[in-house]
Amino acid sequence: MLDRFVDKLLGLPRAEGPKPVVTRDLAVPMPDGVTLLADRYAPAGTTSAPVVLIRTPYGRKGLLSKLFGDTFARHGLQTVIQSTRGSFGSGGEFRPFHLEREDGIATAEWLRAQPWCDGSIGMAGASYLGHTQWAVGPYLDPPLAAMCLGVTASEFVSTFYPGGVLAADNMVSWSAMIGRQEERFAALPNPLQTRKTRRAMSSLPLSGADVAAIGKPVQFLQDVTGHFAPEDDYWAMSDHSAEVAKLDVPVSMVTGWYDLFIGSQLRDFRILAEAGKAPRITIGPWAHGEPASMGPMIRDQLGFLRAHLHGDRTSLQRSPVRLFLQGAGTWLDFESWPPPSxxxxxxxxxxxxxxxxxxxxxxxxxxxxxxxxxxxxxxxxxxxxxxxxxxxxxxxxxxxxxxxxxxxxxxxxxxxxxxxxxxxxxxxxxxxxxxxxxxxxxxxxxxxxxxxxxxxxxxxxxxxxxxxxxxxxxxxxxxxxxxxxxxxxxxxxxxxxxxxxxxxxxxxxxxxxxxxxxxxxxxxxxxxxxxxxxxxxxxxx
Structure with a gap:
């Protein structure tokens, strides 16, 4: 009954057949000896098939596992959700944007060595889960079969410091969230914590906002406030923008007009298109992570992955650019971005x-x-x-x-x-x-x-x-x-x-x-x- 409700909520056709087979806590070794944990969602009866890899710092249970792992597998996609380094059971230290290239490539190579993987791998996800795709896609050989990039970009630095100014609200909010995300009840609404976090944004110096918000330091906020100068190349390990034009992977994107990555993501799209890579993008009237965007994003990624991993190409019959015209309440299709104006x-x-x-x-x-x-x-x-x-x-x-x-x-x-x-x-x-x-x-x-x-x-x-x-x-x-x-x-x-x-x-x-x-x-x-x-x-x- 719940599965039927989820499919209806997401606008998906009803999935038929038995429930997927879930294997928890697969141990994936990294070159430096650290072990990362992953969960595998396999359609019943799977022997050897393509794999959708999702790498996340937000945990492998709850809404994420339901929306991506369970839903993808019920609709025929074998899916592996992995906790990134230092998060939710995976070894090492969680330093956002560090070692995602090394860990992602090692994970893809491990998957290809498993008897239940036929060697074909696609990647999916949104936001930081999109960053983990950009950390792998330009570098993996043989390449990925597809990348599904929701509300993300090939580089995050211009979002940390738009126009050279620290995005304080977003940086403090995210730091407070990741700093306590593994605490008990952290996923539940907490108005008191929300008020503390918002008050912390006024802290001076701003590098103390983490302690003001959650009572302890968060390394990411220290990194983002400590490496602020225009000439600082600290974030070079997280910047994959120089590789965009050379990417040889089919790409589908979803974003919103009020998403913090909108400018960077459209820049990635335009570079790919001008390089002849034929990406596609959907832009709705959404903010980052807005519930209304979840259905369109899941449908887009599921259809694109089925097309490139299983040959079901029905979802590919659309224009490269589909956007929502605000104020008019209508969707428009274009062949390029930006359209002539x-x-x-x-x-x-x-x-x-x-x-x-x-x-x-x-x-x-x-x-x-x-x-x-x-x-x-x-x-x-x-x-x-x-x-x-x-x-x-x-x-x-x-x-x-x-x-x-x-x-x-x-x-x-x-x-x-x-x-x-x-x-x-x-x-x-x-x-x-x-x-x-x-x-x-x-x-x-x-x-x-x-x-x-x-x-x-x-x-x-x-x-x-x-x-x-x-x-x-x-x-x-x-x-x-x-x-x-x-x-x-x-x-x-x-x-x-x-x-x-x-x-x-x-x-x-x-x-x-x-x-x-x-x-x-x-x-x-x-x-x-x-x-x-x-x-x-x-x-x-």
Whole structure:
């Protein structure tokens, strides 16, 4: 009965036949003598067949085993779920992103030596489980038969430090979760712990947020705060982006417009497509790990794996790009990403206007960012808390947020693709962050965020002109969004969005030790010589 309910919930056809045979705690030896544990889910009667490998730091029981191990096996896929090094019974120390290449390749070679594996291996999973795929896929010989990459990317560094700014909310949240995930009852909702973790994000220095959140240090947070400098190559072992174009494995991807990896994953997709590798991607109206995304992701991965491991190619008859157009409530199919569009500038005008033409010459618009009272974040691509679209009116009323609003739209406008902003500005201290957000303002005046981006400035980057004005090129997350007739486009410019991004202290102190806080005056220019603007990919198909 439960299996039938799960299949219905996931939108899968009812699986027929006996329950899979589960073998627990398979011991998989690593080259350095450490043993990792794995569970095997085999369709009844399996003798020798392809294997789907899933490598996870989150344990081999509960929802993960039900969604992937049991469901995949009931639908004909022999599946092995392995606990990564130092997690849930596997030996060694859990250091996220360390040794995943070595351990993953050793595991694949061990699988191929087992009598119940015919040598063909695919990989599946989401988020960190996607990272463990990228750590194997470009390097394994013979190659994998397929990779199913849910909400993940070939490199995580740009997600740790988007625009050069530590993603404090996501990093502290994840650190607190992995730091206590093997404790009793850790998987149950715990509002008290949630409040402690959110308070910990305000800790100074930020490197102490782990102890503030869960009462003990978490090595990952120490690593991510201690290796923050742009020239630090500490995370090179986790970066597989240089191998993307050379990947010789069929790839299917699933992500969401409010996922923290959306920009990086679409970059991977585009590189693969331009290299002639024929990947496919599905992009829905989801945040990272949102329950509504689970059904589409499981269906995508199950169908893709059955196609490449068992020859059932029915699920391959679709367009390479399938995306949800927000605001229109409809799915669109395209042959490539991004689809053809017209780059359209919306200029920031004096006195808070926004339009296709820049305004008359005027003095710059100013505000002061105070790290002692940092500009708060509202919604967006978060792991926890109030994510996705939210009402921005309260934060837009603050004196440290500049707001530029266009006229009501005479017709619907579809924005599909990559969004960028160019902001000409001068800051008092040189050390500053530039945060840009695009919003949709409805007829009732409610302002909802669509996409945003941030860039960290420091003396010499970007280079300044003679008048100390710098040109900040800010990359916002890609999107697909319909701005309805009668709605207005709005652009926010601020000095941060806390605690989603770590506050800028206005000094050159590293984030591990920064405590001092200096207010910073911003001047934003918007004239013919310095036309600050946001550039939108307007789709007309």
């Amino acid at each position: 017209q780059a359209t500038d919306a200029h920031l005008r004096p006195i808070g206007g926004l339009g296709e033409e820049f305004g008359e010459p005027a003095l710059p618009t100013t505000f002061t960012y105070d790290p002692a009272d940092p500009t708060p974040a509202v919604g967006g691509p978060l792991l926890t808390g109030e994510w996705k679209q939210r009402d921005n009116q309260e934060v837009e009323a603050r004196p440290d947020v500049l707001v530029f609003t266009g006229e009501p739209l005479p017709s619907d406008v579809d924005v599909i693709g990559e969004v960028t902003a160019t902001v000409h500005l001068r800051t008092e201290l040189g050390h500053a962050d530039v945060y840009v957000r695009l919003c949709d303002v409805d007829a009732g005046g409610v302002s909802r965020n669509v996409t945003d981006g941030i860039l960290r400035l420091r003396p010499g980057f970007p280079s300044a002109g003679a008048d100390d004005v710098v040109t900040a090129e800010v990359t916002l997350d890609p999107t697909a969004y319909r701005f309805r007739r009668g709605h207005r486009l709005r652009v926010q410019v601020a000095g941060g969005a806390f605690p989603r991004f770590a506050r800028n202290h206005g000094t050159d102190e590293p984030v591990t030790s920064a405590v001092a806080r200096k207010p910073n005056r911003f001047e934003v220019f918007h004239d013919a010589a310095r036309p600050s603007r946001i550039t939108l990919p307007v789709f007309s198909g």
